Amino acid sequence: MKNLSFEPFSAYLEELSYTKSRFDVFDDFLTMMVCSLSMGRKEEEYLRTVKGYTKKELDIFCKAFASVIMQMEYRQLEDPFGDYFEEHLSNGRNGQFFTPIPVCELMANIVHGFNKASEQDAQKTVSDPACGSGRLLLASAKIDRNRYFVGSDISETCCKMTLINMCLNSIEGEVHHMDTLSLQTWRKWMVIIDKFTRIPYIYEVKKESQVLRLCKEDSIMDANIVNDENKTIQRVKQTSNGFIRFTPKVP
Template identity: 25%
Template sequence: MSNKSAQRKHATTTGNHPKELVKLIQQMSHRHHTLDVFSDFVELSALSISNAIDKTQFEARERRYLEIIAKYTPEEVQAFPKMLAELVMSFEDETATGSVGDVLGPIYMALDLGNERSGQFFTPAEISKLMARLLVGDGSDVRERGFLRLNEPACGAGGMVIAYADALQSAGLNYQDSMHAICVDVDVRCVHMTFLQLALLHIPAIVVHGNALSMEQWSHWYTPAHVMGGWRGRLARERDQTAPQGAPVETTEDGAAVLVPVEPEATPTTGAAAIDFGKLEQLALF
């Protein structure tokens, strides 16, 4: 197939996969509430990815997976991997255009699943990308520092973090190596959405189900890029290099200062180093 033919084929299929994902969700809504189907889809997908990389939490998350899947018939269960395939292909369509975008956020809002009573509205992708590109600029600051650390204590579907990845890519930087994110949300559905999207885009991140106001934390989710990229060590080295000379360095079990919780090891560990929410602003770049 020629390049022009491939481009025409891509042009005719771009945008179809999110629509197919919505159709698959809606087809199951005759027996289940749409919000339940969507929530179960993102959680099942998140559990599957987590269990492939984080063996310290495998048993509990495998039990949760089986608990969710038991609600559905064998025929319905087959729809979930199809949904994940449509999501993956949606991201492939995005990356084929040279950009990185939020897929689940717009679908979540299009299905009218947002919680207006709690003020839950996702920032439109265009605004997120504009903010990110204004702050990243030509990427010279990131090149000088080595990598960017991004904190998002109200992450939603992860759209703002994805926008920063897109901005870094536009500046000629590999976001898989030049950015690490800590994402927090009180809504566990948002945690699963963020983790799933960042995992599929291979963005190094730790996603926390927690409350940045009360400082409660209930679960930690490590993206494959965080684990495979050796970010535990990178964050620890960055902490040591930036600590004031002669100042006491606080050591946590994960070796990545107070901002990072315990990450998965080859053998199970006990305890957890909590994220210091006091150091998180609404959106912090440092």
């Protein structure tokens, strides 16, 4: 039987960082994870990312990925990336540090009123305009993960950390790579939970005309129809929580 024990993912990344930039290794690792969780839609981006690594190095990335999965399996709704980022990457990059986990949990309890949401509150949105690695969203999900979670950050690396944390913890919502002061947006993703398999995956929204939110009663086929410019949008309806829901005209 194979030995399935793994070192912390940071040990594998540090091994790769002897010959490459530590930041590039970490960012590429996050990109590989996001692509792997995108149901085969990001093959081109994945191949571009792995192009600069040898087979041996890619094997090490695989071990790091498995290590993250194992860590999240036993320590659910905890952020595995923030501490590594602060310890190894923050120095020299604007001194970036994330909100301590106990403070995140206190803020989440204050917002939620120390009670689980009622059925009427279940569809409310939890938004963090500077999400970092997603700690505030994870803390809120510990209280009630049935809400809709939206994270935004000016750092694409931070957005990837939040995306992975949300997807691997089955937290439905959106992540926006944007400047929340000017509202300039560069990339948008959704974390969707399949209605039948209950498997979470990442879906990148490519254009402004695409749906910003897939409501729970909609299917991913709606997004695919909206994604096709040759199809006609029959009706656009503004939802009560401010997100746009597209209802496609099915041929």
